[in-house]
Amino acid sequence: MSIGGSNHTFTFLGLTFNAGNMISILLACLIVLALVFALSRHITMKPGKAQNVLEYAVDFTNGIVGSSVPGEASKMLGLWGFTLFMFLLVANNMGLFLHVDVSGITYVKSPTSDPVVTMTFSLMTLTLAQFLGVRKLGYKKHFENYLKPFKLFLIVNLFEEFTNFLTLGLRLFGNILSGEMLLTMITGMATGGGPVMWIGMLPLELIWQGFSVFISCIQAYVFVTLSSVYISQKIEVEEV
């Protein structure tokens, strides 16, 4: 799964790895870590510039999580929401600025333009939701929620669970992939058609890049918001 290039895959312990994905994910993690590390130096009671930025980000993600998850659970999920948001923000935007292809093999791109990555995040969110649901309500009540409002709804509820998983991951993947795909297409047109084409395509590339940044940020926000909603649904007893 790639744009403008094939993948370098290898198998290790019976698992298939994609080198491009691994490098991108690692890079995204490092960028997030470096960013957060840089912003969290000299933490004082009266915040400085960097601390203000970090606190704003923390407040922002806490707001996302807190608006759908009530009470104590939202405090617990604050770190999760913050990390997820920061990672997705960086990962979504990474491919727009940095796209490394080496002899046709993609090594650096947006990790979230790969469905495997986004579906994994989606899976993690829903697993977390199940886990928190069981922890909050106990096995019996948690799984009884699938039978509400009546028993036949089990099919609908299970199906909903599956579609939640699918849409959460595919929405992010689709948005980021389309952004990158168009960027690659524009780049291809620019480099393939001589200097006139190159200059002509530059504003188009700029515009699309700006638009993609916007979409990337929105998608990071949407992903965290929807994840919080799915989790909040699982830790509340459904009213019949």
Place this chain on the structure above:
Amino acid sequence: MFSYSVVGAQLYTGDMVFVMISFLILMYLIKLVAWKPITKMMQNRSDKIANDIDSAKESRDKAAELAQKRQAELAKTREDANSLINTAKQNGQRQREQIVEDARQEASNLKSSAEKDIEQQRQEALANSRKDVASLSIEIASKIISKELNEQDQKGLVDSYIEGLGKQK
């Protein structure tokens, strides 16, 4: 140029594991590096602000209480001063009356004693003059008139004369 594979055609299971593990490690590192200190500081700050608000309210209450107390004390002091002035005024009035009364008393005493003195002196003067006049008139009479008239008759004559004088007066 583009090569897409259908989802599931080649599932990179290793990537899934890699994403999960890297995400968890990232979460842990962020917790260690930034999350804990920043949330602690934010909590501390909100606590401090809450405390400040509380203490501000407390001190405002205290100030209001103090002002009220001072107001009450001021009123009390004014009242005290008023009563003090009133007492002083009354005392003054009484003293004035006393002094006037004493003066009047003394004046009347003086007057009466003076009158008594005058009366006494008058009496004395009268007695003296009576004596003097008697002896003088005797002398005069004895000088002017002859010595036929004795002292007894002369005294009687003078007495009758003086009595007539007193009545005339």
